[in-house]
Every structure is written in structure tokens, then in C-alpha cells.
Amino acid sequence: MTHLRSKRLPGSGPRPGRTLVAVVALAASLVLGALTPAEAAEPEGAPAASGSHGKWSAEPHGFASLDGGTTGGAGGKVVTVTDRAALLKYAAAEEPYVIRVAGSIDVEPFGSDITVTSNKTIIGVGDTGEIVHGELHLNPGTSNVIIRNLTIRDSYVEGDWDGKTTDFDAIQMDSVDHVWIDHNRFTHMGDGLLDVRKDSQYITVSYNQFTQHNKAFGIGWTADVKTQITIDHNWFSGTKQRNPSADNCAYAHLYNNYLSAQVADGDPVWTYGNWSRGKTKMVIENSYYKDVQHPYQADATAELVERGSILRNTTGRHDEWGAAFDPREFYDYRLDPAAAVPALVTRFSGPQRNLGTDTVLNVPADYPTVQAAVDAVPDGNDGTVTIRIAPGTYRAKVFIPATKPNLVLRGTGRDRSDTVIVHDTPAAYGGSTGSATVRIAANDVTARNLTFSNDFDEAAHELNGEQALAMKTTGDRIVFEDTAFLGNQDTLMTDSPKLDVISRVYLRDSYIEGDVDFIYGRATTVIEHSVIKALSRGSTTNNGYITAASTWKDNPYGFLITKSKVVSDAPAATFHLGRPWHPGGEPNAIAQVLFRDTELPAAIKSSPWTDMSGFSWKDARFTEYRTYGPGAAVTADRPQLPAADAATRTVADYLAGQDGWAPHTDRR
Template identity: 75%
Template sequence: MTHLRSKRLPGVGPGVGPGTAPGAGRTTAAVVGLVAALGLGLVGEANAVAPAAGDTTTTSAARWSDQPHGFASLAGGTTGGAGGKVVTVTDQASLARYAAAPEPYIIRVQGTVTAQPFGANITVASDKTIVGVGTSGELVQGEFHLEPGTHNVIIRNMTIRDSAVEGNWDCKDTDFDGIQMDTVHHVWVDHNRFSNICDGQLDVRKDSEYVTVSYNRFENNNKTFGLGWTSNVKTQITIDHNWFAHTKQRNPSVDNAAYAHLYNNYLTAQADPGDPVWTYGNWSRGRTRMVIENSYYRDVQHPYQADTTAELVERGSILKNTTGRHDEWGAAFEPRELYDYRLDPAAAVPALVTRFSGPQRRIGDSVTLHVPGDYATVQAAVDAVPDGNTGRVTIAVAPGTYREKVLIAASKPNIVLQGTGHDRSDTVIVFDTPAEYGGSTGSATVRIAANDVTARNLTFSNDFDEAAHELKGEQALAMKTTGDRIVFENTAFLGNQDTLMTDSPKLTTVSRVYIRDSYIEGDVDFVYGRATTVIERSVIRALSRGSATNNGYITAASTWTGNPYGFLITRSRIVSDAPDGTYHLGRPWHPGGEPAAVAQVLIRETELPAAVKASPWTDMSGFSWRDARFAEYRNQGPGAAVTADRPQMSDEEARSHTVADYLKGADGWAPQNRR
């Protein structure tokens, strides 16, 4: 990374805050009241920053993140397939091939994969992430199997079910687990649903280390979740926010673990409470040191117990209608000496865990790739997205300045480019190519040719220094788009001539771009192209070129004559340090003299500076501005006026020139309604 030359960015309209999880509005009033009373913020706020350990007063309440916590986060952490390609599988052969491959992969499982023969293993090699798409990903009558030496594996958002043999509740003659791991390390099992498995739903065996099991739903089973099968005391495991329902034993059973930290789990409705011995909740066995915190036990027999050789510390849990053993002895260990974690109040556990355990659409709808760390450059992360991508992939770009050119090819749709800094100026993608060295398109720092791409909280810049060079082609684009349904939120575009080009693949193809709460600066034709483009609630800065008469042109639209909607600048501010009366609002661009490119620009309800000329529209390359479709509507500020040289849109026309009208197209696209 290198430092970007400083450019001052004025404040703009309100930013876009994190949204709530789907269904949050349907959360029961009791849960909302409880969470509010506890100061936990919005339930399901997936993008919130996790609070400090033990903090229950923060307004952020992250229910999940794409980063592991607990023991899986220690000793180098668990990253799964990060750094590898993203693939989507729909059948057993593809799932088995990618899961067993020697190189890293992020494997998206779409739909139901039924293993053949019954009980077949899917071997999972090191450096893999397996994640269900939406809530559809299922492995039926099969097992994910991690062999000795396997490490760095993430299995998330899957349903693993129905390997139980009819009438064989005890499963003594089979070993059909849901997930089985032997002598592995750094594994995160998160937000899965296990149901009706013949043997163990999850078996963590034989000295496996640095494991976290979180937000899973274990249901309808006999031997649910076991850990051990070793005389060594090595395993470190975190087990939190899991729901055990209609399960008989091993919820979990933990044998000879060095550290077993169980917190905020919910155990209820055991499958066979009439069995006085083998129906139980948590069991600290052998020489295990177990800590249980703020869990909730309802209608459970033997909620927690310990061998005389083991240690078990319990604090803060709630027990409702429980019977049998409630063992507590020994000092065990102090989890906070090993890692920080969020501890929810026990009273909140039933509502939180039933709502957020198991597969979640917000997890499965988007894979997140991190830059840097997982990928060294933004382009490397883009290259990891599969051609023909159908699921949303978020590229999370950490604060810093990335001096590189980025191309999101037409074959890579459904990408979210997300800066993760506090402000958009924290994360900058910049290069310095002028048109002289590659043409206008080749000069662009970032090019988006794909459909359905969103960029948030980022700055795009072309810092080519015009003053230091004498070139014929001084155009230097910060951004060029040709894809459809492109959204920019809280972004900045920095440049001089031709800063931002929103275009389409060909003249008669309509592409749509929506820019909100953003900042654009330049001097000559710095917002231009033929795409239907809405700029809303943004700041446009017209830079001074030092002229006393003509400092430049804000827009240069080339709208196809068959498209009624070109550029709409609305509810925004145009600012300038240029002298009064020296800036044009725009001119009509006819690329290559194309007569069917007839500019359409509407500037409405926007503040205009004194720098705007009294006659703000002008001709270009022999084409008269009066033949274009230029208009204003209800603008204000020192540069606003109504004259014969400033066409004004009527109230009746304005009713069909709204943000929705420009963007909806035939598919009803309405990104302005997403907040």
C-alpha cells in the first residue's frame, strides 16, 4: 500500500447504517422489550461490531459474524477456504471433489445433496469453507468426515439430516455421524442444523484442538454431540448459543478435554426423560475441565454432571423444571484469561437461540472475502469469484490505500465491494493512468462490467497529475461502469477530467446506476456516459481550473434517443471554488458523432453554486444543446435561476421523472427503497 495525495472531502448527506436481520421486525414484543432493557441493541444486527467482553450496555448486538470466535480463533485462527476460489455445488460428486481437493476452496452448497450409498462420507481436507446457500444447503444420509491431520475447516449454514436407520435408535452397528473429526485442529462448526442422525450428530474425537461449535441446532437424536475417545487431555473447545431439543444424551458429553467452555446454550425437551441414567444434558468426564455460563435448561434430566476426576464450574444459568444431577466441583479454568467473548444474560437465551441458531439466510446469501489477509489485492479477491456467480459475494476491503487497477468483468455479477473503515476516505482504490496511455476506458482505476454490483464506504480515485504533464489525452477515469443495476452508497470519486463514466455495453442497451450519499469531483465532463444514472443526496464538487471565463462542464450525457431517462441529479448539492459564472451544468456528447445519442439530464431540487453560468448548457462538437433534453426543476442556491436559456420541467412532467421512474425498468428495480 502507498499513501494517496491528500484531497479534502466535505461532509455529505446522512450515511447508511447497518440494517437489521431479516425477520427482526417480526420478533416478539417480549424479546424486543427484553433486548432493549438489556441494552443489547437490534436483535440480529449482523454487521455490528462485537462489544468488549462482558459488555451488555453497548447498542451493537452482533448475532454472528464471518469470523470465528472462541478457541477456533486462537493460535493463528481459523480461516477455512479463504484465499481460494469460490465454487457452488449442487451434487455429491462436485461436493466430494472440491471438499477433498488439496487447495483451498470456499464451497457453496445449493440445494439438497443426497449421499449415495446410504451413510457415505464426504471427506473434507484442510483449508476449506463449506457453507449452505441461503437456507437451502443440505447433506442428507451422509457425513462430513475430517481425517487425522486435517486443519483449518469451517462448516456453516448447512442442514445435515436423516442418516438414521429406521428402527435402529441406538445405532450400535453403524457409524453414520453428521460431522466426524479425528485428531484435527482449528475447526469452526457454526449455524448448522443436525437432525435424525444414526450415531453422533457431531463427534469431536481423538485429541482434536482449537474447535468452536456455535449457533447450531441439534434435534431429534439419541447420541447427539460427543467429545473425546482419548486418554490424553489436549482438546480445547468452545460451545455456545446452541439449541438441543428432543435429544437424549451427549448434549454434549466431554471426555478428557483440557478446556471445555459452554455458554449461552439452550437445552429443552429431552427425547426420553423417563430413562433415569442415559438421558442427560452436559457431562464433564474423565479429567475434563468444564466451565458452563449463562445457559438455560428447561425440562431437562441431569442438566449438568461431572465425574469425580473431572472439574465443572457453573455460573449464571437458569434451570426450569429440572431433575437429577447438578454437579459442581473443582476450579476448572477462567475463559477470559484465554479469549474475549460476549456473554448474553441467561434469561435472553431461549429467545435468542431459537431465533438465531441453525441456518440463516443472511449468512448463506453472501460469502465474504477479506482484503488484505485472505487476498493480497482487491483484484485477487474479484478473481476468486466464480464466473456466472449467482450468490452474493462480499469483498470486505480493510482501511488503507490500494494502488491497483480493478476490473469486475461481466462474467462476475452479484459482488458487493465494501470498505470496512469508519469513513469512506479510510479505504481508497487509486491509480494514475491517463487516456494517453490506454484510451479513456483503459485509464479507469476501477471498471465494473458486471451486473448487480454494489460498492459502499469506499473512495475511487485517479490521481494522474494534469499539471505535471503535457498530453493530448488527459482524461483519467476513477470509475467506469457498463453493467446494469449498479449501486454506489457512501462512496467518493476523485479526479479531474472524466472522473465518473456510467455507460452501457452498446448504444441501445440501457444500464442503470444509482449513486446515493456520495461525493464526486472533477472539472471537464466529469459525470458522463449513456447509462441511466441517478445521483441522490450527494455532493458534486466542480473544481476550478483557474479560468476567469470557463472552468469546465459537470455533465456530458450521451443518452440513447430511445431511452427517456439519462441523468437525474436530485436532492443534492453542487459546490465549487471556481469564480462566479464560469461553470456549465453540461453539454451533449455524441460519441463518434452518433446522432442517436441525445443527452437527457434533469437537475432537480438541488443547490447550485454561484459558479454556475447564467446560460449553463452549451454545445459540443457541433451539436446544439437545444436539441438535447436538458432541464431543471425547483433548484435553489445562488446559481439557480429561471431564464430562456434554462429550460424548466413542469410539475406534470416532474411527476414522471422521479428516482423510481429512472431506475425501475422492466424488472421493477428499486434500490432507493433499501436502507
């Protein structure tokens, strides 16, 4: 379920410099059938999300989702920081950033602040991102900040249990708006762990751990009644008070929190769980209290509604009075059963190894074009970056340079035809490479649920150079899954940086169409469980060539087309399976192509291999194995792979290389 605004709070309005583009784009993507944010962000292989927002949702829920939402550094560049200087620089920058914290960062001087300005996401990479001996500080007026998946620890000064001499919080914010604090671990700090101060608004605090501390989480320090805050799925353990304390909150919604192992020092008043103070309206739902004194209490001027919680070995105040408010008037949510809260929260709160390792960039919600999102990825990128592309037609070229590996391009529509990247450049206007709609020079790039097209109209032009690529790859370990490639001549080129360098490309569940040499190049390329359409050019004798491989002579693995289907609208016996391409007359380019366990149409010629540029097809490495259908035959002009060799011409053999790459075993 996605949390879109359902009610505007009194006095709310657009924030300076922010628009509702992200919300509108998200709503549009949902209408068009995109995955919900929770589904899109859920790590592959992770357990199903619990609660409406999901354990690893990329989108905030609760109050932080209202009034335009909280997007953090979306739209800005992605950077990885490993030291204090870099964290200081990017956190305080004027422009938006997604800041990935890798490893432990020691803040000096002890207890000093890291100022965080508007439009920032700060996220730990995996479960090892730490900020030690310092505080993240949001000054008045700061807006749109996400802080996730960090451990912030150890600014406690020995002997200062009450925090009277230091103010070394883990996170402190004053009069801010739209902040999401999620999946962090706060422990052993000076004064408070989390202080949401003054007139801060549209705040969500979810799936955090508060441990080993006196004053855990305070809200207020103001006579105004403005703050709206959602607090869910947090674990308070080994803390004494402020779990949280909410003073003069307009609306405080607490649900599915776990309070346990409270500090037991005999203090009859200032050891407590949740406190609704001043004029706060607080709603507590389906939480779990174990060994807690004063689990929930309210001032006479405040209101507190509690329902569905479980209490085990609790003492003291259990206050409930007033009507408070109905959270569902503001946003949707789903409660986990209170009995499930201890197991759920202890497992999934705090930093997670699955978070921060896949940075999600959204087009066009966060970045106006696919290229803008690619440009936001840092050179030398060492963590997965997923570029989620909303349904639509994007008429533009895209280039992923070799310096930006580990990318995933993912269409979010129901079908690959919903999201199309298209251009219309022929080779006559920039060479074969320059014609490509999309070029991938980086390693470890995956594309899913997308269509790539070059819609140059050959019939409308008379040019010397009608090649028009939809896709060209030179990187290694490239995967295309549920993708389509549309064009005529030279639709899909899978290549490598130079002749004697082997790059590998794997396509499955995909569609490729064209007429002349429309699958070509020297990369080791496997096409599995896919449809290849050989388009008619209107000839009664020769309509084209499916493949034009240029495999390096010392590479035994060129093109493998397996468990696929070739279809055609061309007349019978007018299409070739392929011809040998020797770029620039290169004699060491010895094509290798195997059609295996693949259906062939009547359009395939009885002698399906042919010469090219003076090079005989008989000197190439062309074979078939168990092809079938009206276009299949066994003749002297159709070399067959010997059965004894079939065991070493499998998908695994083609792709393994030196590193054992096996994308065919990874079913997404």
C-alpha cells in the same frame, strides 16, 4: 466485541502453512475504526446481535478464535455446489475454497463420507442447504475448517438405536485443529451426530440444533488431555445422551445452551445432559435445562463449575466440584441471561435464511488485492458476495467483468476517505476505457464507503488524451452510496454496453469532482443528496463542463441531479452545466440532463449549456427545475422543466425500468 487471542495455551504454536496475517489485519482494522466482524456480517435489517459474537458473525469466537483464528476457506475461490460429485471434489481439494451448498445433496452410497480437507468453508445457502445420508469427515491433521448453516440428516439404520453396527455420524473429526461448527441442524443419524475425537484442539460449536437422536455430541476417545472447546447457544431436543459428553478435555466451556424434551426411556444412567468425564475441566454458565435427567454431572477425576443456569423439572445428578478454569483468561464473551435462552436459542439456532446468501471476502486479510477478491467470485454468481476492504490506499486497477454480478464493495473505515482505490493512467496510454481505475461491467454491483480516484497529473504531461477516468460502469443496477470520485477530465463515466441498451446507476450521499465532462455517458444516472465540485482550470472564461450525456434518443431518462449541491473554486460565470456528447458523431445520442432542486454556485455561466463537436445544445434535452443559489437563473438560455412534467421526472421514474428497481428506498 471481537475475540482476539489473550492467552496461548500450553504446547500451542503456529500451524503449518498458516500465518497471523488475518489476525493482524483484523486488529489493524479495529484500530482504524472498522466495523467489528459481528457488525460487518450482520444481515441488513436483522435484529441486534445477542452475545459478544453475534448471531450471524462472520468470525468465530471462543477457542476457535485463538492461536491465529479459524478462517476456513478465506483466500480461496467461492464455489456453489448442488450435487455430490462437486461437493466431494471441492471439499477434498488441496487449495482453500468457500463452498456454498445450494439445495439438498444426496450422498451415495448410504452413510458414506465426504472428506473435508484443511482450509475450507462449507456453508448452506439460506436455510435449504442439506447433506442427506452422509457424513462430513475430517481426518487427522486437518486444520482450519468452518461448517455452517447446513442440515445434515437421515443416515440412521432402523433398529440400530445404540449405533453399534454403523458409524454414520453427521460430522466426525479426529486430531484436528481450528474448527468452527455453527448454525447447523443435525438429526436422525447413525451412531453420533457430532464426534470431536482424539486430540482435537481450538474448537467452537455454536448455535446448532441436535435432535431426534440417541448419542448427540461426544468429545474425547483419548488418554491425552488436550482438547479446548467452546459450546454455546446450542439446542439439544429429543436426544438421550452426550449433550455433550466431554472426556479428557483440557478446557470445555459450555454457556447459554438449551436442553429440553430429553428422550425419556427410563434408563437410569445413560440418559443425561452434560457430563464432565476423565480429567476434563468444564465450566457451565447460564444454560437452561428443562425436563432433563442428570442435567450436569462429573467424574470424581474431573472438575465442573456451574453458575447462573436455570433448571426446570430436572432430576438426578447436579454435580459441582473443583475450580475448573476461568474462560475469560482465554477470550472475551458476554453471557445472555439464562431466562432468555429458550426463546433465543429456539429462534436463532440451526440454519438461517440470512446466512450463506452473502459471502464475505476480506481485503487484505483474506485476499491481497481487491482484484484477487473479485477473481475469487464464480462466474454466473447467483448470491451476494461482499468484498470488505480495510482502510488503506490500494494503487491498482480493478475490473468486475459482466460474468460476476451481485457484488458489494464495502470500505470498512469510518469515512470513505479511509479506503481509496487509485491509479494514474490517462487515455493516451490505453484509451478512455483503459484509463479507468475501476471498471464495472457486471449487473447488480454496489459500492459503499469508498473513494475511487485517478490521480494522473495533467500539469506534468503534454499528451493528446488527458482523459483519466476514476470509474466507468456499463452494468445495470449499479449503486454508489457514500462514495467519492476524484479526477479531472472524465472522472465518472456511466455507460451501457451499446447505444440502445439502457443501464441504470444510482448515486447518493456521494462526492464527485472534476473539470471537463467529468460526469458523462449514456446510462440513466441519478445523483441524489450529493456534492459535485467543479474544479478550476485557471481560466477566466471557461473552466469546464459538469456533464456530457450521450443518452439514446428513445430513452427519456438520462441524467438526473437532484437535491444536491454544486460547489466550485472557479471564478464566477466560467463553468457550464453541460454539453451534448455524440460519440463518434452518433446522431441517435441525444443528451438528456435535468438539474432539479439543486444548489448552483456563482461559477455557473448565465448561459450554462453549450455546443459540442458541431452538435447544438438546443437539440439536446437539457432542463432545470427549481435550481437555486447564486448560479441559478431563469432565462431564455436556460430551459426549465414545466411544472406539469415534474411529477414524471422523479428518482423513481428514472430508475424503475421494466423491473421496478428502487434502490432509493433501500436505506442502509
